[in-house]
Amino acid sequence: MTLDDFLAQWHDASPTVLVHTSGSTGAPKPMMVEKRRMEASARTTCRFLGLHAGDTALLCMPLDYIAGKMMVVRALTCGLRLVSVPPGGNPLQTVAEPIDFAAMVPLQVWNSLQDPLQRRRLMQVRHLIIGGGAIHDELAEALASFPHHVWSTYGMTETLSHIALRRLNGPERSEWYTPFEGVAVSVNGDGCLVIDAPEVHDGRLVTNDMAVLEHGRFRILGRRDNVVCSGGIKIQIEEVERLLRPHLPVPFMITKAPDRRLGEQVVLLTEAAHPESLRSCCEAVLPKYWVPRRFVHTDRLPLTGTGKPARAEAARMVSDIL
Secondary structure (H helix, E strand, O other): OOHHHHHHHHOOOOOEEEEEOOOOOOOOOEEEEEHHHHHHHHHHHHHHHOOOOOOEEEEOOOOOEHHHHHHHHHHHHHOOEEEEOOOOOOOOOOOOOOOOEEEEOHHHHHHHHHOHHHHHHHHHOOEEEEOOOOOOHHHHHHHOOOOOEEEEEEEEHHHOEEEEEEEOOOOOOOOOEEEOOOOEEEEOOOOEEEEEOOOOOOOOEEEEEEEEEEOOEEEEEEEHHHEEEEOOEEEEHHHHHHHHOOOOOOOEEEEEEEEOOOEEEEEEEEOOOOHHHHHHHHHHHOOHHHOOOEEEEOOOOOEOOOOOEOHHHHHHHHHHHO
């Protein structure tokens, strides 16, 4: 979708626009969302960040998904001046003017850090929000000393982008997300985060994200459907990946497959040509029962259109092979 396409939809007579979920746990799903709720979300973000009419906002993500659409809606609703570049891995390559507000996925931020010119431009962004994927420890450390505001976002298509932010740099750096004003969070009996955000979503939204609460804030542990139940032990996929990431120099992801004896088994899916060569590193880094039982090669790890691990596809891939 082009910017002109979306603007035509936004200004037509319909009270809704079509968006698609990211597809991280399955096929992307179409949703019709109300424009008035998108406007409410836009006002909340701009108010929280202290953005004003005339501030520059960088659009560098696809308009097929909610993150890109909401950058345009924020500009339209709050009078921001939109600076648009084609979606890609190096969004600041051609942007010379100072940017007050930018939203990127982790890969875009990481790529920008590798080039001295883009890194300087990234450091000049007054408010940088990062969403659409996990922010790894190495990336977080690289951003910790940035002079302006750098935020990790929490949200989803159903909440019309983020409903909470946490700082990644400065003295307010934290692992805990602070919900926006008017947003209440709780945890249900399964340990999953429940969101009550009436301005952007009708009714309470039960997520699949395992979370803990503290003084109205929350910390995400991982997705409920990303738990491997192996021999009675519950293993969070994201935690295994977090421990391995500093030690494995090749692209990989953790998934699961059925196991006749254990119920489920941990599987490491990797682009390494000789996947079994990774076993010794896993044994050195992970608790005994977290070590993958199988190591599977793939030419390319499955990702969604927004760059997230495609968990359902990964599980299907290894189940077909094993």
